[in-house]
Amino acid sequence: MVSVHTSPLEQPGTGDAGGMNVYVLELSRALARLGVQVEIYTRATMSAQPKVLDAEPGIRVVHISAGPYEGLDKNDLPGQLCAFTAGVLRAEAHRPEGWYDVVHTHYWLSGQVGWLAAERWDVPLVHTMHTLARVKNAALAPGDAPEPLGRIIGEEQVVAESDALVASTPEEAEDLVRGYHADPARVHVVPPGVDLDVFTPAGAGPAGPVPGLADLAADRRSLRERLSLPPDRQIVLFAGRVQLLKGPDVLVRALGEMDEPPLLLVLGGPSGRRTAVRELEALAYQTGVTEHLVVRPPVPREVLVDYFRAVDLVAVPSHNESFGLVAAEAQATGTPVVAAAVGGLRTVVEDGVSGVLVPDHEPSTWARVLSDLLADAPRRAVLGAGARRSAERFGWERAARQMIEVYEHAAKVRAGR
CATH class of the missing domain: 3.40.50.2000 (Glycogen Phosphorylase B;)
Structure with missing residues (x-):
């Protein structure tokens, strides 16, 4: 190779x-x-x-x-x-x-x-x-x-x-x-x-069943404590390189359109421009959502799986993806994915089954989709179960x-x- x-x-x-x-x-x-x-x-x-x-x-x-x-x-x-x-x-x-x-x-x-x-x-x-x-x-x-x-x-x-x-x-x-x-x-x-033995739902062994809502909530609270995340806030995760192609700015702008913004957790470092992370934080300041953005460096997959399990949604707003491994790995943990309807993401994310495909990159559209999902816990649970089944297509x-x-x-x- x-x-x-x-x-x-x-x-x-x-x-x-x-x-x-x-x-x-x-x-x-x-x-x-x-x-x-x-x-x-x-x-x-x-x-x-x-x-x-x-x-x-x-x-x-x-x-x-x-x-x-x-x-x-x-x-x-x-x-x-x-x-x-x-x-x-x-x-x-x-x-x-x-x-x-x-x-x-x-x-x-x-x-x-x-x-x-x-x-x-x-x-x-x-x-x-x-x-x-x-x-x-x-x-x-x-x-x-x-x-x-x-x-x-x-x-x-x-x-x-x-x-x-x-x-x-x-x-x-x-x-x-x-x-x-x-x-x-x-x-x-x-x-x-996807490594289906590593990326599993919280409380489930390899290829094991997706746990119930009560078990999921308990595991999530424990994970958040370990990862130093707020236990009671809704959290949307972006995992990947911080660059325009990946679209994290779309999520920051979407926060500014939401009545009750969640915490946007970005796991990634700068790519292309060394100032990319600072630029994203500056955009959050200009949008008035600084307190809703947390940026942390990327983590090994053994830790990344716990972040996937600990959050409410994973967002993939890329402008182009040949496949979308982050989306596939997140789904394997039983976490629904909100993704742009581009490239390989249209194959990886089954719209309405494992997550939601967003037709454009307008912040208002993303704000509406995220708000609707965050307000509907039963729907997220159904999508979470579908997410794991969907990910099992890929080994x-x-x-x-x-x-x-x-x-x-x-x-x-x-x-x-």
Whole structure:
């Protein structure tokens, strides 16, 4: 696997680390459990990082030096792809011939590296885009900068050269075919998974029943005490990178439209602009809702699951999502999700079953939807039960088995070429 701009070992929720980190690591874990040996190439970001790290059985992470360790974000990395590719080829040169069976790249930067490596080693190239520049540019948040032409050209090249393309949803597959002229026969839909043993409802074991209202209330009070959250306030959680694409500003503005605003808890760090969190807090001040906003840094998934369980609703107001792992993980804990009706969120969130899809990003619309749900505890309980059932559609073992089939199909395509 190649993941140039972000390591699967990094904490998601700040900088360039997000759902892709979770995807690469959890898919690798599931593949390893099925007997596939996985080696992940990523860029070194600290001098103290070991060049090779056996992360866990069956998974090895290789840190490649390419450019300075600090101070680069993904927009600076196209100029380092030559150095990164050289490092990958150099590392492989120490292996016996035919060491790798497939190259699976993530995001277009990695696809550029994998394109050359797969040609050099004569193995199939499988690529997962995660986000598409043309789709992203068509749904920009107000004030957000469009993706550059260089990225669009790079994505087109990777699409043309890949033996297989992996889309998370049918919508993404259609975007690849319609927007990038991908060969439909090479596009495979493999939904990401959720760790259903970690993300469980409060008071329930893995795949156990959703507890009743009384038990849920008691567990929630205990969790809030442990997490230093107010026990009697209604809480809406936003978990993710603080950037315009993810839309946390929509929620802050919505608070200003509500008669009885809940507490908006943001778990995330700045992404893109280092001042993003301060800008969000300034917006809350300007809107007059400072006392209703709490921002905390991102947390490991073992803690994140308790936050999901402790709140009343999880909000995902993104302007674009290829899948929406946060929504899927939140639903697995039995917490309803209010999400924008965009991209993969329309697949992950079953409107009226596991949560509510919001048709636009108008603060007044979000204020109305959130207010109605927060005022209706029985409806939230029904949606919570549906949320867990909905999340059980997604499992990493299923995703890994489907991915192995994609790898085998890509090998046949490669042989035919």
